Amino acid sequence: MTGLPKLRTFVAEVAQIVDAKLDESATLARLAPKLKELVTADDWLPDAYAAADGKAYRQYLLYADPLDRFSIVSFVWGPGQGTPIHDHRVWGLVGVLRGEELSVSYARQPDGSLRPGPTERLAKGTVAAVSPDIGDIHAISNGLADKSSISIHVYGGNIGRIHRSVFDATTGAEHEFVSGYSNEFVPNLWV
């Protein structure tokens, strides 16, 4: 695991930035360039956290703060895979490490339905943000038909434990979910 020092450094940087207890926009402004740097070179993610599943996308926890102040997750989409429409309830940054992703944001309409914005193509190296303040409802899918795509996400909470929602695209109906994680073990960053 020659790449672990990069992840270890990133986790420490996120911990320091979150410890500073800045407001959301200042936090994201400091984190975004660190995440961009992390996803610019695709030479550090252990294979165990880059493996696609045949059936659905995977969400591998890489690190979570024990007091739920932040979490760092590797999302892996196989060909044709994508998330349901969902929200987060905390700030989140998405950095594309491998491949390419499609992102659609949704806005609640007065009649309760969800209006999709344009489909954004997130190329490798792109960093994008979500949050209740800046727009929290979206769906992400693999932009490649023949390969996996991977993005590294940072959240201002333990995303796998948060009670949040998935939405029906047609009716806008909301259902509570808790995403959990796909992995029983996380990397030891200090071996």
Add this chain to the structure above:
Amino acid sequence: MTGLPKLRTFVAEVAQIVDAKLDESATLARLAPKLKELVTADDWLPDAYAAADGKAYRQYLLYADPLDRFSIVSFVWGPGQGTPIHDHRVWGLVGVLRGEELSVSYARQPDGSLRPGPTERLAKGTVAAVSPDIGDIHAISNGLADKSSISIHVYGGNIGRIHRSVFDATTGAEHEFVSGYSNEFVPNLWV
């Protein structure tokens, strides 16, 4: 892994106590009863972190703070196994989870040699402390001839990364070492 909630709760308790930035004695006074509670019921440690090695004792990282403020480690001694005489350079608490351990403390003499104190027998459920202030040089070994013994240690730093010393019992000669860890993966506390 039905026992993970206990470890998750303990990690969060340690994080909160360390975050309070109390002095060493107040920190240890708060931590010791939490560790005692953790090691009183031996029903939570995943097997991967309880496995003895045929050749030498194992030190499995369970959790480390990314800013090196604390770490939690499972030490496993097979029959006949023990540590060299060593120091820590930070505070540490030892809680015996399984079996029984023998602990010998050492004091530097004016002639440079190390004088051993009495051999203490640490029964299951015992919590003991070390630190540069209260006595930092010791050796621990398995008190059982036919079974593994396991203790859970908490340190006021990332113990696997600290440059510290092992000592020759006869001459007192000191050699720098960095212990590292035995495991590539740590538990995901949130699955």
